[in-house]
Amino acid sequence: MGIKEEITSPTYNIINEYQRIGYPAFYHIDVYRLSDENDFENTGGLELIFSNGISVIEWSERIIKILPEEKITVNILITGNITRQININGLENFNL
16 A cells, blocks of 8 residues: 555554555554544544545444445454454445
């Protein structure tokens, strides 16, 4: 995606922003420690997800009420000690 630096979990920062030369910014957001949508709005997160950047949100079910209707959702289900089932929904809304 044109990001030169290592992408790390923003658990303590809540939002990590990565600049991409010639492309919109990439926002990695972790809302696990937030209580609700109001907490998310207070972080400035709402402006980011409605910007022209790309936002990846961990624990997005905690703020589901304020997410855009057109979104891509990735759900990872643990199916065994070393197996996972990955479900991707919403790709039909985008021209990727």
